[in-house]
Amino acid sequence: MSDASIQPEHAVTDPAGVREFLDLLKPRVMTLVVFTAVAGMVAAPGEVHPVLAVVAILCVAVGAGAAGAINMWYDRDIDAVMRRTARRPIPAGRIAPQEGLAFGLVLSLFAVMTMGLAVNWTAAGLLAGANAFYVLVYTMWLKRRTPQNIVIGGAAGAFPPMIGWAAVTGGVSVDSLVLFALIFLWTPPHFWALSLYTDGEYSRAGVPMLPVVAGRRATKWQMLVYTLVLLPLAPAPALLGTAGPLYGAVAAVLGGIFVVSAVRVLQDTDGRERAARQMFGYSILYLFLVFAMLILDGAAVVAA
Amino acid sequence: MAHGDPDGPQVEWTKEKREEFRRKRRGRNWALLAVLAAFVIVVYIVALIRMGGG
Numbered sequence: 001m002s003d004a005s006i007q008p009e010h011a012v013t014d015p016a017g018v019r020e021f022l023d024l025l026k027p028r029v030m031t032l033v034v035f036t037a038v039a040g041m042v043a044a045p046g047e048v049h050p051v052l053a054v055v056a057i058l059c060v061a062v063g064a065g066a067a068g069a070i071n072m073w074y075d076r077d078i079d080a081v082m083r084r085t086a087r088r089p090i091p092a093g094r095i096a097p098q099e100g101l102a103f104g105l106v107l108s109l110f111a112v113m114t115m116g117l118a119v120n121w122t123a124a125g126l127l128a129g130a131n132a133f134y135v136l137v138y139t140m141w142l143k144r145r146t147p148q149n150i151v152i153g154g155a156a157g158a159f160p161p162m163i164g165w166a167a168v169t170g171g172v173s174v175d176s177l178v179l180f181a182l183i184f185l186w187t188p189p190h191f192w193a194l195s196l197y198t199d200g201e202y203s204r205a206g207v208p209m210l211p212v213v214a215g216r217r218a219t220k221w222q223m224l225v226y227t228l229v230l231l232p233l234a235p236a237p238a239l240l241g242t243a244g245p246l247y248g249a250v251a252a253v254l255g256g257i258f259v260v261s262a263v264r265v266l267q268d269t270d271g272r273e274r275a276a277r278q279m280f281g282y283s284i285l286y287l288f289l290v291f292a293m294l295i296l297d298g299a300a301v302v303a304a
Numbered sequence: 305m306a307h308g309d310p311d312g313p314q315v316e317w318t319k320e321k322r323e324e325f326r327r328k329r330r331g332r333n334w335a336l337l338a339v340l341a342a343f344v345i346v347v348y349i350v351a352l353i354r355m356g357g358g
């Protein structure tokens with residue numbers, strides 16, 4: 001290939017490599033999405049061919065990553081002014097915005113179509129719905145307009161266990177809706193804990209996060225309310241028969257600790273928000289352990 | 305931003321820059337080939353499973 005063939009029309013200071021495109025898929029978020037989808041599959045009654053299960057998980061991972069890429073394309077202006085997000089590939093100038101958008105759209109389409117053709121169309125519809133909700137409802141509509149952005153937008157992140165469930169059963173049930181509700185109610189205290197110690201950045205970016213609009217005290221009260229609602233909901237799969245009593249007991253204990261951490265955040269008034277940082281860390285551990293218990297419980301049932 | 309922007313800063317294409325550009329593009333092309341090959345294999349296996357009643 002001649003050198004002339006690689007002389008671009010426009011100035012390109014640093015062309016994007018594979019790593020930059022992988023970063024566009026928000027791999028850390030993808031990990032949690034995949035994990036909760038696997039939990040939904042394991043908890044669901046019924047069987048699915050192992051290869052189809054792997055394909056379903058791949059589709060969820062790629063679909064979630066694609067939605068993340070489109071989110072980065074749309075939010076590139078506010079990402080650039082926040083320290084936490086300024087090094088993302090698009091605001092950092094490592095990937096052109098239109099490249100990021102095309103990458104996200106193509107991957108999203110591939111993930112949904114592959115899920116439909118290989119697994120079933122209920123799971124594909126839920127995956128498409130989750131992506132559309134995340135991009136259109138959360139990113140484009142709510143995020144910059146209302147302090148309740150996280151509450152409603154959190155539904156997008158709650159879809160994966162439902163998708164995993166649908167991949168096995170071909171439908172939606174009360175049990176999978178409980179798993180959806182678990183993540184839906186977990187999201188506000190999780191994100192508000194983060195925003196309590198990064199509210200200056202959100203304020204500078206013009207994102208109306210609750211601590212910016214309603215104040216820290218009101219946010220901390222709402223976080224406590226959500227953890228209290230979550231407390232009886234997390235063990236509910238044990239009552240519905242989706243999981244065993246061990247899961248129920250562990251979920252109740254973990255929920256109790258989550259409530260205590262919200263109370264500590266409420267009592268923390270010195271402005272450094274150390275309790276909020278700890279709660280943010282614990283919230284990730286909480287969701288991981290609850291769904292890990294669900295997986296272990298389901299695996300134990302299969303083994304028995 | 306310089307990427308794809310005709311009004312962006314003009315870059316002098318030194319030998320090193322050209323090599324770097326070529327290396328990254330080669331990496332992207334190989335990655336795309338790997339993804340497409342994997343996709344073909346997945347479609348083939350899924351088709352076998354679905355036709356077999358799986």
